[in-house]
Amino acid sequence: MIIAVDGPTASGKGTIAKALAAHFGLPHLDTGLLYRAVGRQVALDGGDPDCAEDALAACSFPDALLDDPELRSEESGGLASRVSIHPAVRQALYARQRAFAMQPAGAVLDGRDIGTVIAPDADVKLFITASVQARARRRWLEMTAGDIGREIDIPLAEIERDIVARDDRDISRKDAPLRAAADALVIDTTGMNRERAIAEAIEAVRMHRAAAR
Numbered sequence: 001m002i003i004a005v006d007g008p009t010a011s012g013k014g015t016i017a018k019a020l021a022a023h024f025g026l027p028h029l030d031t032g033l034l035y036r037a038v039g040r041q042v043a044l045d046g047g048d049p050d051c052a053e054d055a056l057a058a059c060s061f062p063d064a065l066l067d068d069p070e071l072r073s074e075e076s077g078g079l080a081s082r083v084s085i086h087p088a089v090r091q092a093l094y095a096r097q098r099a100f101a102m103q104p105a106g107a108v109l110d111g112r113d114i115g116t117v118i119a120p121d122a123d124v125k126l127f128i129t130a131s132v133q134a135r136a137r138r139r140w141l142e143m144t145a146g147d148i149g150r151e152i153d154i155p156l157a158e159i160e161r162d163i164v165a166r167d168d169r170d171i172s173r174k175d176a177p178l179r180a181a182a183d184a185l186v187i188d189t190t191g192m193n194r195e196r197a198i199a200e201a202i203e204a205v206r207m208h209r210a211a212a213r
Contacts, residue, residue, distance in 0.1 A: 001024065001026065001106040001123045001124070001209070002101055002102075002106050002107055002108075002109075002119050002122040002123050002124075003017075003020055003021075003024075003026070003106075003108045003109075003122060003123065003124045003125075003126070003205060004109060004110075004114035004115035004118070004122035004124070004125045004126065004181070004184075005017040005020070005108065005109065005110040005111075005126045005128060005201075006110070006111060006112055006113065006114050006116070006126070006127050006128070006178070006180065006181070006184065007110075007126075007127055007128035008112070008129060008130075008135065008163075008166070008167050008170065008178060009077060009081075009135065009139075009163060009166050009167075010130070010135035010136070010138050010139045010163065011128045011129050011130045011135060011189060012128050012130065012138075012189045012192075012194070012197050013110045013126075013128040014030055014032070014110055015194060015197070016110075016126070016128055016187075016197055016198055016201045017030070017108050017109070017110035018108075019198040019201070019202070020108050020198075020201060020202065020205060021107075021108040023202055024108075024205070026105065026106050026107055026108050027100070027103060027105075027108070028108045028109070028110075029097065029100045029101075029107065029108070029109045029110075030110055030111075031093075031097050031109055031110065031111035031112075031118070032080060032110070032111055032112070033066060033071060034066075034093050034096065035080035035081075035083060035084045035089075035093070036071040036072075036076045036077065036079070036080040037061045037065045037066055037068075037071060038055060038058045038061060038080070038083045038089060038093070039055075039058075039076055039078075039079025039080040039081075039082065039083045040061075040065060040068065040070060040071055040076050040079065041058035041059075041061040041065060042054050042055055042058040042083060043075075043079060045057070045058060049079050049082040049083045050082055052086040052088055052089075055082075055083040055086045055088075055089045056086065056088045056089055056092060058083070059089060059092040059093065074139070074143065074159070074162065077166070078162060078166065081165075081166045081169050081170060082169070084112075084169075084170070084173070085169060085173040085175070086175075087174075087175040090113075090117075090175055090176055094117075094118065097109065097111075097114075097118045098118055098119070101114075101119040101122070106123075112170055112176070112178040113176040113177075115127070115180070115181035115183075115184050116176065116179060116181050117176045120181070123208070123212070124185075124204070124205050124208045124209070125181045125183055125184035125185065126184060126185055126186075126187060126201060126205075127180035127181070127184040127185070127186045127187070128187050128189060128201075129186060129187070129188050129189070130188060130189045130190040131190045132160060132163055132164060132167070133160065134189075134190045135163055136156060136159045136160035137156065139159050139163070140154070140156045140159050143159070185204050185208075187200055187201060187204065
């Protein structure tokens, strides 16, 4: 069974995807981490994330970079959004993601174009969303509480502006824009806590499997 989990930044898709993988015993891939690694590598190389050539060169990042805690930072998230607009970068990472999705036992992948591009044949497609205000507050709480490995003093309004900018880049890019697949189930987590969001996602997958039998 392949489960595609898409959605904008800080919507809760990563948390939900991990929970689904654990519940159904499937391997999980956070595809956004690949783009964060490319963005981080560009920065390490002293390159320009808005330059297609620099971003493509960074796609050869070492696997060890995926364990770098810096990839979870807000800065790396912004770099990922910038490098992901380049078609050559998306093509370079496509095969890696597709191979993971096509494992015999199935898999759970989360990102922004899983159900539309990477695994359009996924058995279950979820699109996780939430209001900009709710997403900004979640990210702000993570950062100020040190949940990403360090405490950061940053205004909530600044995070909200960054999320709006990322959404605009992800939605408006020509290649593989952020959008819900036509057959995806949309789950709005704005008013949900972590436990309820996970429970709704698990139930959605269960119902889909039951209907498919």
